Amino acid sequence: MSERDLKNDSAKQTTSYGQRAASYWSVDGLPEILRGLAFVILFAVPCLWRIYAPTHWPRAGSLISFTGLFLYFFGAERVVLDFLKSRITYPRTGYVQPPERDWFGSRTPVPLSLRPSQPYFLSTFSPSPTVSENATSFWPGNVRPLLGFSVLCLAGRELLGHWLVPLAMPALAVTLYVVNRNSEIPYSWWWALILALTGLPFLWVNVPAALPGGLPFLLAGGWLVGQGVYTLVNYLRMNPYPVAAEGAHA
Amino acid sequence: MTPRAQEIAQLDRMIHEPARLTIMLILDGVSEADFLYLQREGGFTQGNLSGHLAKLEEAGYVQIEKKFKGKVPLTVCRLTSEGQAAFSGYSRRMVDILNSNGAAG
Numbered sequence: 001m002s003e004r005d006l007k008n009d010s011a012k013q014t015t016s017y018g019q020r021a022a023s024y025w026s027v028d029g030l031p032e033i034l035r036g037l038a039f040v041i042l043f044a045v046p047c048l049w050r051i052y053a054p055t056h057w058p059r060a061g062s063l064i065s066f067t068g069l070f071l072y073f074f075g076a077e078r079v080v081l082d083f084l085k086s087r088i089t090y091p092r093t094g095y096v097q098p099p100e101r102d103w104f105g106s107r108t109p110v111p112l113s114l115r116p117s118q119p120y121f122l123s124t125f126s127p128s129p130t131v132s133e134n135a136t137s138f139w140p141g142n143v144r145p146l147l148g149f150s151v152l153c154l155a156g157r158e159l160l161g162h163w164l165v166p167l168a169m170p171a172l173a174v175t176l177y178v179v180n181r182n183s184e185i186p187y188s189w190w191w192a193l194i195l196a197l198t199g200l201p202f203l204w205v206n207v208p209a210a211l212p213g214g215l216p217f218l219l220a221g222g223w224l225v226g227q228g229v230y231t232l233v234n235y236l237r238m239n240p241y242p243v244a245a246e247g248a249h250a
Numbered sequence: 251m252t253p254r255a256q257e258i259a260q261l262d263r264m265i266h267e268p269a270r271l272t273i274m275l276i277l278d279g280v281s282e283a284d285f286l287y288l289q290r291e292g293g294f295t296q297g298n299l300s301g302h303l304a305k306l307e308e309a310g311y312v313q314i315e316k317k318f319k320g321k322v323p324l325t326v327c328r329l330t331s332e333g334q335a336a337f338s339g340y341s342r343r344m345v346d347i348l349n350s351n352g353a354a355g
Contacts, residue, residue: 017291018279024287086319094287095324096280 021098028089029231036224043217092239145175168216169199195223264309265340269302282328
């Protein structure tokens with residue numbers, strides 16, 4: 001990164017170093033790509049199961065995908081991310097391990113901090129949520145609304161019929177935009193608009209019977225992957241691989 | 251010497267230097283960070299950062315470890331418990347000094 005970029009970075013520095021470390025975790029788009037792929041799989045497995053194994057345990061596909069995703073989110077994701085980041089991100093812009101997750105309270109160990117402490121699990125619902133210092137705040141900021149919406153979609157698919165997806169996607173886009181507006185990776189309004197518009201074609205397109213109310217998963221997953229790829233391309237363009245490897249200092 | 255001047259004189263000079271204060275602030279906000287991240291985040295040159303890290307390590311405030319993430323060699327730095335205590339004490343003292351000055355008008 002050039003000196004100019006460093007200056008631009010510091011001009012945006014309105015948060016603590018912990019918050020910057022947390023946002024750095026997402027600077028390369030890799031977490032969003034992986035999460036997006038996870039949501040696409042969550043949607044695709046039950047659909048494929050319904051198509052290819054319709055008579056044998058119709059719920060097994062959902063069970064497999066939920067179990068797989070549970071294992072992925074609570075274990076494998078970090079390993080995969082570390083593997084990818086050690087080849088893409090750390091050599092380019094360095095390595096940092098943000099503060100450990102604290103599910104029930106924000107971390108305020110330094111008396112210099114003037115930020116009021118707020119229970120972490122309440123921060124998402126606050127009208128003016130504090131910025132989390134946590135790398136894994138992608139979970140409440142992103143995955144929680146998606147999972148919440150998926151439950152609503154599954155519950156409302158009979159009632160709303162073909163209006164389900166066109167209505168769900170704008171609602172999901174607004175929720176993600178609002179929930180993440182003060183996060184370390186706020187979504188731009190035009191990315192939210194893209195997500196909102198993904199539901200529109202389904203006013204005219206008939207959703208096949210194999211596609212259950214979880215269609216928003218596929219769209220939101222694709223949206224996350226798209227956004228992650230966009231971020232990754234920008235990151236790679238701005239941070240070419242360094243000529244001299246880091247390591248022989250200090 | 252006034253009590254306030256005494257308090258200021260008692261500030262930990264190892265931390266009080268701007269570059270080292272920046273390093274301590276960064277490391278206090280994270281679990282650990284490597285040399286490259288510190289260099290970019292603090293706007294340091296390699297030599298400058300090396301020198302200040304060596305001093306902080308000598309004081310026992312920072313632990314420096316060479317390790318690998320995949321095949322990438324990293325010089326990883328983190329605050330020691332002594333460093334955390336020293337930084338916490340420094341920042342508390344600094345806030346007290348600034349607050350007492352504000353209260354005095």
